[in-house]
Amino acid sequence: MSREREALLSFKADLLDPSSRLSSWQGEYCCQWKGVGCSDKTGHVIKLNLRNTDTPGYPMLNYDNTHDSNNCLILSRDEMGSSLAALQHLRYLDLSYNDFNGSNIPVSLGSLKNLRYLSLSSSTFSGRIPFELGNLSNLQYLDVGCGSAENLLYALDLAWLSRLQLLSYLDLSGVDLTDVRLDWVHMVNMLASLRVLRLASCGLTSTMSASSKSNLTHLQVLDLSSNSFNTSLKYKWFWDLTSLKELHLSSCSWHGSIPEELGNMTSLQVIEFSANDLVGLIPSNLENLCNLEVMYFGLNNIHASIGDFMDRLPRCSWSIIQVLSVELNGMTGKLPIWIGNMTSLGALLANENAITGTIPLGVGSLRNLVELDFGSNKLSGVLTKEHFSGLLNLRSLDLSYNSLKLVIEPNWVPPFRLFSLVLDSCRLGPHFPKWLKWQTDINYLDPGNANMDDVIPDWFWVTFSCASDLILSGNKLHGSLPANLQHMSARSIDLRSNNLTGQFPWLPINISCLDLSSNSFSGSLLSEIKAPLLQTLLLANNQITGTIPSSMCQLTGLLELDLSGNNLTGDVMQCWKESDNNSSMLSANSADQFGSNMVGLALSNNDLSGEFPNFLQSASGLRNLDLSYNRFSGTLPEWLPEKMPSLKMFIVRSNMFSGHIPKNLTCLENLHYLDMARNNISGTIWSLINLKAMRVVILEAHYIVEDSDLQKSIPVTTKGQTRDYNFIIYDLVVNLDLSCNSLTGQIPEEISLLIGLTNLNLSGNQLIGKIPNEIGDLKYLESLDLSYNELSGEIPSGFSALTSLSHLNLSYNNLSGMIPSGPQLQVLDNLNYTYIGNPGLCGYPLSKNCSTSTTDADQSAGHEDADHVVPLYLGMGIGFVVGLWTVFCTMLTRRAWVIAFFQIIDKLYDEVYVRVAISWARMTEKTSDNTT
Numbered sequence: 001m002s003r004e005r006e007a008l009l010s011f012k013a014d015l016l017d018p019s020s021r022l023s024s025w026q027g028e029y030c031c032q033w034k035g036v037g038c039s040d041k042t043g044h045v046i047k048l049n050l051r052n053t054d055t056p057g058y059p060m061l062n063y064d065n066t067h068d069s070n071n072c073l074i075l076s077r078d079e080m081g082s083s084l085a086a087l088q089h090l091r092y093l094d095l096s097y098n099d100f101n102g103s104n105i106p107v108s109l110g111s112l113k114n115l116r117y118l119s120l121s122s123s124t125f126s127g128r129i130p131f132e133l134g135n136l137s138n139l140q141y142l143d144v145g146c147g148s149a150e151n152l153l154y155a156l157d158l159a160w161l162s163r164l165q166l167l168s169y170l171d172l173s174g175v176d177l178t179d180v181r182l183d184w185v186h187m188v189n190m191l192a193s194l195r196v197l198r199l200a201s202c203g204l205t206s207t208m209s210a211s212s213k214s215n216l217t218h219l220q221v222l223d224l225s226s227n228s229f230n231t232s233l234k235y236k237w238f239w240d241l242t243s244l245k246e247l248h249l250s251s252c253s254w255h256g257s258i259p260e261e262l263g264n265m266t267s268l269q270v271i272e273f274s275a276n277d278l279v280g281l282i283p284s285n286l287e288n289l290c291n292l293e294v295m296y297f298g299l300n301n302i303h304a305s306i307g308d309f310m311d312r313l314p315r316c317s318w319s320i321i322q323v324l325s326v327e328l329n330g331m332t333g334k335l336p337i338w339i340g341n342m343t344s345l346g347a348l349l350a351n352e353n354a355i356t357g358t359i360p361l362g363v364g365s366l367r368n369l370v371e372l373d374f375g376s377n378k379l380s381g382v383l384t385k386e387h388f389s390g391l392l393n394l395r396s397l398d399l400s401y402n403s404l405k406l407v408i409e410p411n412w413v414p415p416f417r418l419f420s421l422v423l424d425s426c427r428l429g430p431h432f433p434k435w436l437k438w439q440t441d442i443n444y445l446d447p448g449n450a451n452m453d454d455v456i457p458d459w460f461w462v463t464f465s466c467a468s469d470l471i472l473s474g475n476k477l478h479g480s481l482p483a484n485l486q487h488m489s490a491r492s493i494d495l496r497s498n499n500l501t502g503q504f505p506w507l508p509i510n511i512s513c514l515d516l517s518s519n520s521f522s523g524s525l526l527s528e529i530k531a532p533l534l535q536t537l538l539l540a541n542n543q544i545t546g547t548i549p550s551s552m553c554q555l556t557g558l559l560e561l562d563l564s565g566n567n568l569t570g571d572v573m574q575c576w577k578e579s580d581n582n583s584s585m586l587s588a589n590s591a592d593q594f595g596s597n598m599v600g601l602a603l604s605n606n607d608l609s610g611e612f613p614n615f616l617q618s619a620s621g622l623r624n625l626d627l628s629y630n631r632f633s634g635t636l637p638e639w640l641p642e643k644m645p646s647l648k649m650f651i652v653r654s655n656m657f658s659g660h661i662p663k664n665l666t667c668l669e670n671l672h673y674l675d676m677a678r679n680n681i682s683g684t685i686w687s688l689i690n691l692k693a694m695r696v697v698i699l700e701a702h703y704i705v706e707d708s709d710l711q712k713s714i715p716v717t718t719k720g721q722t723r724d725y726n727f728i729i730y731d732l733v734v735n736l737d738l739s740c741n742s743l744t745g746q747i748p749e750e751i752s753l754l755i756g757l758t759n760l761n762l763s764g765n766q767l768i769g770k771i772p773n774e775i776g777d778l779k780y781l782e783s784l785d786l787s788y789n790e791l792s793g794e795i796p797s798g799f800s801a802l803t804s805l806s807h808l809n810l811s812y813n814n815l816s817g818m819i820p821s822g823p824q825l826q827v828l829d830n831l832n833y834t835y836i837g838n839p840g841l842c843g844y845p846l847s848k849n850c851s852t853s854t855t856d857a858d859q860s861a862g863h864e865d866a867d868h869v870v871p872l873y874l875g876m877g878i879g880f881v882v883g884l885w886t887v888f889c890t891m892l893t894r895r896a897w898v899i900a901f902f903q904i905i906d907k908l909y910d911e912v913y914v915r916v917a918i919s920w921a922r923m924t925e926k927t928s929d930n931t932t
Contacts, residue, residue: 008025008045011083016075016076046092074098075103076101084112091116105125118136135163142170144172158177161188169194169196174200174202177204192216200226222241222247233278234259239265263283275300286312288314292321295324299328301329304332325349340363346368346369364386371396419442437463448474453475465487474498476498478499485505486506486509499519502521503524507531535597543566558597600624603630604629609630612634631656645670648673649671652675652676656679657679658679661738669693674738677737681738685747735759752777753777757781771791784809795810815835819842
């Protein structure tokens with residue numbers, strides 16, 4: 001039909017076809033074109049299947065990573081045309097897994113009245129789903145799902161669904177239904193023929209229905225996963241659907257226990273309850289669920305014994321269960337011995353629990369097992385070849401982070417060919433395991449921290465030449481690497497924390513991540529680093545010498561570069577200059593982009609010199625910069641906040657930078673770690689009010705944690721020491737260190753606004769004035785050092801409120817007065833040295849008592865009191881003389897009084913004399929007796 005042929009060619013004209021999938025679309029006989037099907041009777045086009053078949057398969061059990069996204073058709077214009085409307089006899093239309101560039105679903109599709117099958121799944125359509133699709137009264141299959149939570153499509157109501165009475169398959173996954181005005185449960189309940197209903201990631205919040213009884217008596221698959229129902233699973237309408245074969249309820253914020261009604265759904269083959277807040281064991285009445293094949297219960301809060309949980313699985317299904325997932329549940333106890341009876345098991349996932357005991361030998365008889373994950377538990381014991389003897393189909397094995405020891409004969413030949421092997425923290429050593437030689441299909445290998453004290457054998461680089469990820473970190477591997485690794489296909493190689501020696505090798509051409517840090521590599525870096533895809537290069541803590549080669553500046557895709565802890569010399573800028581001057585125009589333009597993608601740069605602990613690296617002006621996304629312990633000089637640039645607005649950690653400690661602190665440096669709103677200590681920086685401390693990241697209390701760091709991050713560390717100088725902080729928690733350290741410079745002026749009062757500070761060090765400067773009174777507001781401060789300045793006045797009483805403080809140094813200033821008291825101030829470390837060099841201070845813990853010391857106020861009061869002493873004693877003397885002469889004069893006028901006075905004196909004298917004589921005689925008599 002020429003009209004239909006022209007419609008197809010018009011549709012093709014709007015598409016980009018990078019893989020030439022439509023190369024057969026030429027000539028007059030369109031029924032022979034790829035993807036086009038015609039009726040044998042009429043010749044009309046009745047089928048158009050342009051589905052992109054190069055899509056990822058089942059992620060758990062599929063280990064073929066050949067997905068090619070470039071095989072999709074791409075719409076070359078903003079909106080898809082209406083040319084397909086000419087295909088009025090079309091019954092089958094599949095455009096799924098292509099790229100329609102965010103265009104709207106054409107309203108004209110609603111005119112294809114003969115359509116039985118319509119799939120637009122995951123083809124990046126956007127906008128409102130046209131209600132005209134309700135005109136397709138013959139439609140039996142409708143899939144407009146996004147396949148994810150992208151929510152590019154939306155619907156305001158689902159009333160149009162009621163006209164699709166023949167519909168047996170409906171997939172609206174990823175379609176935004178938050179604004180659906182009518183009861184969505186009631187709408188789908190009207191589709192009595194429905195067998196499959198998928199509404200995952202639709203923004204649904206309610207499962208209530210106005211309908212008293214469900215009409216979905218033929219429903220076999222229900223998928224409501226990744227919505228936010230946030231309620232109990234009890235009393236839901238879907239528990240009456242006893243015909244269900246698949247029930248997908250993961251990531252829905254369900255809470256409470258799993259209802260007993262689950263035991264009535266005897267047709268169930270797939271149960272997916274993972275990633276909720278469910279508690280307790282599965283119901284005990286599942287004995288009739290004999291068709292169970294797949295069970296997902298991972299990422300809940302079951303916190304039960306793994307043995308008790310598995311004992312509740314229906315015995316009649318033991319031999320047919322294919323997938324059992326209970327990871328991340330806090331499960332305890334031992335694995336059941338009968339686990340070998342689950343003969344159809346293809347995937348057993350029990351990682352990240354607290355399972356104890358040994359791995360039963362029965363695991364080795366699971367011939368159909370494809371994936372086994374017991375990682376991150378408390379398993380112990382010895383594994384021998386008998387534990388693996390029957391695992392003929394095993395493709396993925398994870399036993400990491402347990403206390404397991406593999407004792408396997410060197411000549412053992414495994415019955416499996418693994419795709420992924422993770423044995424981190426298992427004991428394999430001391431010798432390198434020879435049985436790995438047979439794992440030629442390995443894509444991901446991780447025997448890190450496995451107690452291997454050996455050389456890496458030559459066969460390793462051949463056997464794993466096609467592997468994508470190789471992780472051998474944290475062992476005691478020694479010897480050197482092959483001089484040339486360009487034959488490798490690896491994207492990531494991690495050999496950090498070993499004892500490897502030799503020179504830096506030629507790298508695999510496709511490598512994106514290389515970590516050789518904490519070894520003993522020596523010599524200089526290659527003059528030419530041919531790794532254009534390199535994103536992460538970590539060479540810290542080796543013995544590499546020479547200069548940074550100009551080829552380094554050609555690595556424009558670098559995200560993270562760590563060359564710290566080596567013996568590198570020269571000007572860092574020379575790398576950029578040589579690359580710019582000596583390369584071709586294309587390379588020179590690339591050199592101009594060096595650092596533009598960088599998020600982390602560490603060059604500390606070398607002997608590098610020159611000025612502040614100018615190429616960092618293009619590093620707008622840089623978050624961490626460490627240039628400490630080098631010989632950089634000159635002034636710090638003014639362009640830092642403008643060119644590097646994302647900077648979170650800025651360390652230039654122990655260099656020779658001079659000049660003032662750039663005024664706008666404190667405008668780095670994301671900066672939470674600033675260390676400029678031990679330079680020649682002068683001037684005053686500018687306003688700190690714009691350091692917004694330091695004004696926020698960070699109580700918890702949020703990361704997507706990768707295994708490699710657990711062993712990364714960053715040096716942090718605090719409490720008078722330099723410590724390595726785990727990469728995951730360093731974001732909790734809020735640091736301001738300007739010590740050992742030549743700063744003058746006063747401590748800014750707004751420093752008290754930086755309430756997130758955990759470490760403040762302004763020591764070794766020439767700061768004057770008083771310590772701000774509001775410093776007590778820094779309640780999360782753990783270390784405070786203001787020593788070796790010229791600060792004066794009293795220590796603010798607010799110091800008593802620093803309840804997190806564990807290190808304080810105020811020594812060698814001009815502070816005076818009483819030292820504040822407080823529970824935390826009494827238990828500081830180095831308490832004897834905290835206040836030394838301040839002669840005006842008194843009180844605990846100093847021996848100087850404030851009651852006997854004289855402060856300025858006390859001396860002033862003393863001088864004031866001394867002015868009244870002379871008149872006081874003069875008045876007392878005159879009064880005594882006048883009183884005494886008054887008595888004498890009175891006695892002279894009356895002779896009788898004089899005689900009486902002296903008689904009293906004589907009588908008193910006689911009485912006293914007699915008493916003394918008697919006492920003396922008694923004492924003499926006792927002494928004589930004792931002598932005898």
